[in-house]
Amino acid sequence: MHDILDVITSRKSIRRYKWDPIPTEMIQKVLEAARWAPTGENYQPWRFIVIQDQETRNKIGDLSKLGSGKRMTAWYCMGHMQKRFEKIEDKKKRQEVLRFMYSGEVSEFCKQAPVIIAVIGDLQVGSVDVPYDLCAAAENILLEAHSLGLGGCWVHGPVAATRDAIKFKEILGIPTGMNEFKVICYIALGWPQEQRKHPRPKYPLEDLVYWERWGNKESIYAESLADKENV
Numbered sequence: 001m002h003d004i005l006d007v008i009t010s011r012k013s014i015r016r017y018k019w020d021p022i023p024t025e026m027i028q029k030v031l032e033a034a035r036w037a038p039t040g041e042n043y044q045p046w047r048f049i050v051i052q053d054q055e056t057r058n059k060i061g062d063l064s065k066l067g068s069g070k071r072m073t074a075w076y077c078m079g080h081m082q083k084r085f086e087k088i089e090d091k092k093k094r095q096e097v098l099r100f101m102y103s104g105e106v107s108e109f110c111k112q113a114p115v116i117i118a119v120i121g122d123l124q125v126g127s128v129d130v131p132y133d134l135c136a137a138a139e140n141i142l143l144e145a146h147s148l149g150l151g152g153c154w155v156h157g158p159v160a161a162t163r164d165a166i167k168f169k170e171i172l173g174i175p176t177g178m179n180e181f182k183v184i185c186y187i188a189l190g191w192p193q194e195q196r197k198h199p200r201p202k203y204p205l206e207d208l209v210y211w212e213r214w215g216n217k218e219s220i221y222a223e224s225l226a227d228k229e230n231v
């Protein structure tokens with residue numbers, strides 16, 4: 001077995017891509033990784049649509065811009081957005097970042113991604129686990145893509161609102177009935193152009209983990225260094 005922690009901890013969301021295409025074998029590999037995700041009672045309720053057609057990606061990009069624009073304009077009106085970017089000192093730069101966000105342009109990047117994979121759950125299989133199964137599959141896609149040197153980003157914004165999700169389904173010909181299929185997200189994939197050196201910072205484990213009971217910060221079972229040295 002290989003320890004894949006390096007793959008996990010070096011992954012970061014990539015939103016800028018080179019125009020170079022992704023070889024079909026690589027696309028197959030990321031889909032293969034998705035297929036092996038854990039799934040409640042092995043229902044495997046996933047369906048994927050691989051989109052490479054530029055016109056379709058433009059349509060999805062426009063829908064993404066619209067969806068994010070609506071959401072972020074609301075955050076702007078509530079003052080959340082200004083707070084989030086208050087650390088940018090240059091006023092002009094801050095205004096530009098804010099405009100990029102509330103205009104929704106921030107979410108148009110799938111137009112440049114050579115491949116988009118729509119991650120869809122079949123709600124008709126009778127499992128209550130569908131959204132969780134699909135999230136596991138989406139993570140497998142991101143990790144396999146990263147291990148192949150590709151960059152990817154999980155995008156949920158454009159399908160978060162019901163009406164936008166219907167439009168998304170219409171673009172791809174997915175049946176639009178409420179209880180038929182749920183679009184969980186799409187994943188934009190491409191060769192990274194973005195040179196962000198480090199992954200985004202994460203909270204340290206000690207802030208997130210308790211041992212045995214809520215609130216216990218230390219494990220009574222942990223081997224101390226001294227114990228190890230005595231072995």
Ligand SMILES: Cc1cc2nc3c(=O)[nH]c(=O)nc-3n(C[C@H](O)[C@H](O)[C@H](O)COP(=O)(O)O)c2cc1C
Nearest residue numbers: 011012013014106107153154155156157158199200
């Ligand atoms: C459930 C979920 C929804 C997300 N939706 C979006 C999205 O709509 N647009 C986007 O640009 N990124 C989206 N992301 C990516 C996150 O912004 C990103 O994972 C987060 O900022 C942490 O950065 P990292 O992936 O580089 O560690 C989403 C990620 C998850 C897991």
